[in-house]
Amino acid sequence: MKSALQNVSDGVLVLNQDNCIVWLNKSAVRILGVIEAEVTGKNLVDLFPGFGGGDFITSLAKCYADHTIFQFEDYYSMLDANIEFIAFPGAALRMCLFRDVTQRYRVRDATPDGWRNSSKSEVQADMYRAVVDSIGDPVLIAELDPMDRARHRILYVNNAFERRTGYPHEEAIDASPEIVFGERTDLHALARIAIAVYGGRVASEEMEFYRKDRSSYWAAISVAKVFDREDGSFVYVAIHHDLDERKAQEIAAARREEFVRSVIESLPAEVVMIDSKSNIVAVNRSASRSGWHFDESIPRSYLEIATHILGAKGAERIASGIRDVLARKIDRFSVDVNAAREDRARWLHVDVVPNVLASEETGVVISHTDVTERVLGAQRLSWVADHDALTGLPNRHLLIRELRDAISNCGPENLLGLIFLDLDGFRRVNDTLGHEAGDELLTEVAMRLSFSSHRNELIARLGGDEFVILVPDASPNLINGIASNIIDAISEPYTSISSQISLSIAQGVAITSDKTFPAADLLRQADTAMYRAKEQGRNKVVFFDEEMATQLATRLELESALKVAITSDQLTQVYQPIVEIDSGKVVAFEALLRWNHITRGPIRPYEVIALAEDAGIMQSLGKWVLRRAARQVREWLNQGVRVPVSVNVSVNQLVGSFLEEVSSTVEEFAIEPALLHLEVTESAVMADPKLSISTLQELSDMGFSIMMDDFGTGQSTLAALKGLPVDAVKLDQSFVSGLDASEGPDAQIVDAVVRLTTALGLHAIAEGVETGFQASSLSASGCRYAQGYHFLYPSSAEQALAYMRQKGIGVWKPASK
DSSP states (O other), rough: OHHHHHHSSSSSEOOTTTTEEEOOOHHHHHHHOOOHHHTTTTTTHHHHHTHHHHHHHHHHEEEEETTOOOOOEETTTTTTTTEEEEEOOOOEEEEEEEETTTTOOOSOOOHHHHHHHHHEEEEEHHHHHHHHHHHHEEEEEEEETTTTTEEEEEEEOOHHHHHHHHOHHHHHHTTTTTGOOOTTTTTTHHHHHHHHHTOOOOOOEEEEEETTTTTTEEEEEEEEEEEEOSSOEEEEEEEEEEHHHHHHHHHOOOHHHHHHHHHHHHHHSSSEEEEESBEEEEEOHHHHTOOOOOOOTBBBBBOOOOHHOOOOHHHHHHHHHHHHHHHHHHHOEEEEEEEEOOSSSOOOEEEEEEEESSSSOOOOEEEEEEEEHHEEEHHHHHHHHBTTTTOBBOHHHHHHHHHHHHHTOOOOOOTTEEEEEEEEEEEHHHHHHHHHHHHHHHHHHHHHHHHOSSSSSSSEEETTTTTEEEEEEHHHHHHHHHHHHHHHHSSSSSSSSSSSBOOOOEEEEEOOOOOOHHHHHHHHHHHHHHHHHHHHHHTEEEOOOOOHHHHHHHHHHHHHHHHHHHTOOOOEEEEEEEEEETTTEEEEEEEEEEEEEETEEEEEEEHHHHHHHHTHHHHHHHHHHHHHHHHHHHHHHHTTTTOEEEEEETTTTOOOOOOHHHHHEEEEEEEEGGGGGEEHHHHHHHHHHHHHHHHHHHHHHTEEEEEEEETSSOOOOOOGGGSOOOEEEEEOHHHHHGGGGSOOOOHHHHHHHHHHHHHOOOEEEOOOOOOOHHHHHHHHTTEEEEESTTTTOBHHHHHHHHHHHHBBBOOOOOOOO
């Protein structure tokens, strides 16, 4: 190709992507008067300094970017000549032609036959072919006689045209350029091209063309007139730049947009599109039905309609979110808005996001989804979480929140009062009439408390028979008046249940003006005062004072010390034997907790239990006791002694993960479940009979022996024992102590209990046996097992081991129930 271009009379340049000269022919060297070696590698601007001003390079770059032919003609002072410059786009290299047209040479008979019949025309033809064949885009050169459409025919096509359209050279030459037209060819675009070309301008359009197999393709066509003939016809060149990939993306994008719009249109949510000025530009059907009107001729403000539909407050909240999304401060804004109407509740979830469908990145899409059921459901759940299921009063969780808020708003001029109430005699109702009657009674009490309140007091139920009243703007006189009304209301007989019942109430009061006072401490003060009121008798009201503050501080210190004692192993266990009365042999031990405080000395066991329950660490304490007993069983096994150890289990331990805890404990110390007996009280079982019985049954199935402790002091009956998975009952010490009396019912009671437990297949164990007479009486009644000071005081593990070796070890057999 270079040899052909060397003989062309026009200057030929080959440029790279940076417009630097890669090669130039002899004519270019001659016209410009330069040395080839010196200009190769230089920029086109350096080769034509000042040519065409700034428009030349700017226009050339634009044509390259648009993949169109570049034509430029201007006077060039350096050569004192008019220079015509033509550039053809290319992927890697670009071909440029320039010539001196001061004395413009016009071809009068430029036909393919003419090119072939003239030596100069033949060289010119070779030049054109070399140029167009070097271009990667399809190129078509054709002649057109505006007066004779029959003379609209193709003169030449390059190889890219053949590859793109499927028409070989021999078939395309002399054919009409309309062979690449089809049913979707844009006639208006063709008309614009014709007008431009007739006027001597370069025309560019994006059009759909057709291959030989009639499949279509998209191309950006650039058309320019090459020269005119004297008969009025002219020759033009057309370049097709491939747009298939871009058009495919545009079509896919359009289809996606149409799909999204159709989805939005069918959504039940109310969708509104607004522009950057908050004017509505589109709405879907749901929005239109709900009052979001859109009229192209009358701009409507979203906020104006939102104020009407959502209310001023809701509209303003959304307006703030719209501003932030439009300013690109956030990608999304969401809020639930109360759009309640007169006839019904209505909640809308509003989402504001940028409008990705907009041609420009302005405006937002706002969706309004009806979430009334969800919000009302959440409100119901929230109400359930914050209120007592039985009475409907606020529960502990809500009380603590409200108490904290009230404390933060109190002060010397507006004291905050807290009344802690506890019913006297309520347990008797549960014991005698059952839980159903007790629930009915509590509901009636809650109603009476509500009617007794003065203004805006908050009344809450903590659980059981404990209630709390929160009194803002309090004074001693006001609280005394409330307390007096409560006593009168609670003391009235209750006739709504089967038996007429009268109750009394103990009330403890705590008052604060300190905005930083802990809510839990104020509640504890009122609780402490309430217990002092119970000590003073029925229907008493006691205000928390300094003496009680000292006692409370001591109790708090002990609670804190107990937590440390549990984690730092400051507690100990002692062991009291359970013996076979007739033989004196040891069949088991009961593990008993002891705490010797560093400064206060021994703390009584029942105080330790009360402290743990108040501090909420009963499960931690129970776990310590369980593990220590299991460890002692393992130590005795290692010494060749096999004897069970029983531990007391509280009501707090029977919930949660107690089963896993017990199971992992026996596994850790490698002992059999049968060597760990579990003692539960009647009150623990009856607090939640269904859950307790289920847990105890699983423990029994795992091989643990279950004993009911302090039997006879609660509400259960021997008949109820048939439904409990227990192996033994431990008769309370109060029955045993009465056996020393010369006359009394205790002996008959013990005798009856022993006989009936034996009939049920259970063991009876007497607690608190202190005399030989008591032991003999129990044996005569058929009671086989006992424990108490008469046999051995609670002792260390070493003393217990010595006692066993002295008395011998009996065999504990599970109940035959």
